[in-house]
Amino acid sequence: MRAGNAAKRLLVGRPLDSGRLGETLLPKRIALPVFCSDPLSSVAYATEEILLILALGGLAVLHLAWYAAVGIVVLLLVVVASYRQTCYAYPGGGGAYVVSAENLGRRAALTAASALLIDYVMTVAVSVVSGVAAITSAAPSLDGHAVAMSVFFVVVLAWMNLRGVRESGRWFAAPTYAFIAVVYLMFAVAGIRMATGATIRAESAALPVEQVSTYSGLALVLLGLRAFASGCTALTGVEAVSNGVPAFAKPKSRNAAMTLAIMGGLSATMFFGITVLAMVYEVHVAEDPTELGLPPGTPMSTALAQIGRATFGDWHVLFYALQAVTAGVLILAANTAFNGFPMLASVLGRDRYAPRQLVHRGDRLVYSNGIVLLALAAITLIVAFDAQLTRLIQLYIIGVFVSFTLSQAGMVKHWRRELATPAGATYAGAAYAGAAYAGATPAGAAPVARHTIRRRLAINAFGACLTAVVLVIVLITKFTHGAWLVVIAMPVLYAGMKGVRRHYDAVAAEVAVAPGDRPHTLAENHVLVLVASVNATSLRALSYAKTLRPDSLTAVTVAEDPAEVEVLRATWEAHGIDVPLRVLSSPYRSIVQPVMRHVRDAPERTGDSVISVVIPEYVVGHWWEQPLHNQSALRLKTRLLFMKNVVVIDVPYRLASARELAAESTGTPSA
């Protein structure tokens, strides 16, 4: 424990006071990288995912990428506009769960929560894996270590987040802005070079794209829609801003909506620009190198890496810079989930849909348990899917659009209720502000004109319809390619959360008391002290037992070895101990069973009386001393817990090593 505590302080820093929560509020320039690195960075792989699907239909269908890209840009702008309304309506944090819970009821909320939990895990897995792909595109020799590298980065992210949100925000700003800068620089270089007459082609432009099968009619439309669905990864993580409104500097809602708009502009232009370059450079990609006429096992660069290499040409430094910042921003994109997941888990825990220990903040103003849980789940996925991006991405989009649709539909309901109340009423969402983010007061909750509300309603209604359509498209085109796993996982999570809530409700009902019930002194307290020999531990336990002024006091020993019992009896008498010593026979050579039987059959254990079993316990200061002591006591305690009218009392005797440890730890405020 001593080493553990010191290590914890070293790794995650000193505990922070609740009063300092205000200090961790984020200005826009920090909030953008913290909450938007996910949607911003997904432009690094969205184009490639479109091309990968279209490659199945051969060169002839690659032009469909234009339609998919335009569709995605429109969708992105609609969703951003839609979520900007949420930022104004829910200054206390308007995640899909909160919005659904307030407007659509418990079932919609739990559905949204299941979708969100899965998507947070997917965000971590997909972002980190594609960040590692950016690294291996620049350094193909690392190709075989993708799983190990991905797991390493997840662990690093978890560690940074355990240190707290603001510090990690600072860390994350540089790579995000660098990524944006390098991508726009790439656009500029490409534009200037092409304007001055250069013909730029990707390294894969000359490779044949072998048509896997012929697509026409409905099949062609479906292939196009599937490409569109794959490209929708560009939209993941938009919700993070609306969820994190209370973490913004004041005016919270305005700053959050502004950040969303900036993000939308950056994402849309970067995604469209990359797609344009990919089409112009004739970037050819395929899941399997053999489809491009290459030998099996040939390492392949990502589409963005090919574009960068072609654009920057001999300026290798810029190409490596692009790969470095791409890897950086992708790995940090996972941070969006590390911000969102523990916050959602905490809200779920508060509503008793998740274990209570997810509710409490840890030392560093963050939800440590949730962070650890998220990292473990993401690592499991990465290992199970062997760090293969294209397989992971199939699981990604369904949850995103489930929560988009529910969230927008909830907002429609919200605005309609606003319209039904007299103008100037405060926001319904404000109630959540205090609960979800203690210490943060709802800002920006000023009355709004009715025509503004009508405009907002219209935006959200359009957003809800559009995302619902996309959800259906995603479900149809991706179900057989792996998305069925999510379709199974969501109801499982849903049922799990319902089960936890049912358990807590049942327990609360079970322990409820009638008004006026009050504690009373029990009829009798009979105390048994377990002893093995006469030493400081047993004398201490006997002394404590006497202090309880019990109705009866008996020392109990188990006769494992008749010789030892005789020694004990003799010592007992020599010391003149005035407590009767009872020897229990042990035909099965166990210590636990005779004591259990003795307690079970004790006539005193009736009605309103209780038997207190006092167990002397050795407290040691080193972990390796632990297995040398108290093993039988531990097993006995576990069993006695289940017995009616029995209470177990550990009387600790701290050995020298434990006293040293205690002396050290009482010196610090965390003792």
Added chain:
Amino acid sequence: MRAGNAAKRLLVGRPLDSGRLGETLLPKRIALPVFCSDPLSSVAYATEEILLILALGGLAVLHLAWYAAVGIVVLLLVVVASYRQTCYAYPGGGGAYVVSAENLGRRAALTAASALLIDYVMTVAVSVVSGVAAITSAAPSLDGHAVAMSVFFVVVLAWMNLRGVRESGRWFAAPTYAFIAVVYLMFAVAGIRMATGATIRAESAALPVEQVSTYSGLALVLLGLRAFASGCTALTGVEAVSNGVPAFAKPKSRNAAMTLAIMGGLSATMFFGITVLAMVYEVHVAEDPTELGLPPGTPMSTALAQIGRATFGDWHVLFYALQAVTAGVLILAANTAFNGFPMLASVLGRDRYAPRQLVHRGDRLVYSNGIVLLALAAITLIVAFDAQLTRLIQLYIIGVFVSFTLSQAGMVKHWRRELATPAGATYAGAAYAGAAYAGATPAGAAPVARHTIRRRLAINAFGACLTAVVLVIVLITKFTHGAWLVVIAMPVLYAGMKGVRRHYDAVAAEVAVAPGDRPHTLAENHVLVLVASVNATSLRALSYAKTLRPDSLTAVTVAEDPAEVEVLRATWEAHGIDVPLRVLSSPYRSIVQPVMRHVRDAPERTGDSVISVVIPEYVVGHWWEQPLHNQSALRLKTRLLFMKNVVVIDVPYRLASARELAAESTGTPSA
């Protein structure tokens, strides 16, 4: 726990009474397979290990196998003769540890114990792995699953041994006797076929043995000695009989000595016969198939499998029978260790060189903890060495000869002391009989004539010298081939056991009390009850606290959420609870720290007074309910243990699920 208990009963049977220990004594026909399956079965691989080493020197040096084989037979007979004396001298069990402890002192005993512990683990690993090799020799398609199969068999063995020694003895008799029968049948068939003019050659006879390097002079001698050292695996496990004397039916010593003699005769003839056939059939083996001119990765049969295939020819049934019984006896040979290891661990625990929980017998008259520990260690080795026999076997022989040498040297000392005392004195070793095997009276402890003692001394002295010489040979020839690991592991184990003893001695000294010390009532007992809300659990805890008639009684709550605290205060007053409620502020949003600080700074925690912290605990009946409750309580308890003058009292509140579980378990005697 409900399911766990039922499953335990189903798997390991009902608990046995101490009085039934006599029933588990073994007649010779059962004792032979139980204690001798290790030395008997090692003839299945000893010959091959000799040939593998000599193959390094090419065809020209293969004839050295004759010398090695003769040397091993002589050594085996000497060691058997030597251990027969131990059976007479130590009817209570004369393992190397006991003999060394009594005659050579603590250091020799711990050295022997380290060697034995390692060898028991090696016996399990080597026997099971070579048993699996016998299976893959008959069914080469299983070649890739050696690790999984080996681990499976270790688990099965552990399970059988947890059921108890006699039942497992019965299981083990059939394969051992079948193995002996099939091997002798093979000798008979080979003899008759060759006598009638057949020329039998192994499948590998025509393969070239590529000389790895040229050996001559001292190098040749060393190669021969290394082959001899490898063949000494045939001797492993001889000690088991002398260790297990008290498990024999009466007259224990005579029966044990007789069993040893039978084993020696069988082992020597089988080993020599197999070696003769291997030489006549020109069996060629190598660690790597390329040394025999085969393509890499070719599955190779064991030497014994080749001999069997050549001898039985078209009688495939007999060949498969040979492989089946070989696999059976090898896997069961590991059972020798499952008998010996827990017994030794128990004796070490009794002498306080091992954790106390290894001392106590489990439910089925066996040492469950030791069995589980042994299985885990063997599985670790098998996995670490990838189930490769030749790599494992390098670690095997050193420990065997360390314990042989110490044991024989101890016996020399023992007989010299016997000669020094008047004729007719009882055996010193008898003292251990009661301790090591409660309920078994030392049998065969009759006075012996002095010339008999002199003969025994001579036999043991010769045995000690011979095994010491072999130990040196083994050390020299195998050190660089992996045996250095054992040379490191032995001192580590030695130091570990010394450390455990030192810890127990220090603790005993620390808790020792002056004569006449007796328990007294402490000055004051101040009770704090932790509450979160007014419900049945907190009322129960308060009631219990009142029953302790404390000097002060306070309810304590942590102010995590101000709103909740207000609700609690109101309910508290509404119920009219006459215990003062103290609200602790929680600036770091932790439940544990405010309580720790409050208790630490309490002025009552001084001198001879004590603070009792009462924690209401939810007791649940299902394992999956566990993480939903008591998490903060658990962390708090762990921390409070280290605080001076503090006692923690859990007042359990059993929820409905726990009451169901308790109702079921109180019906059975194990409740």
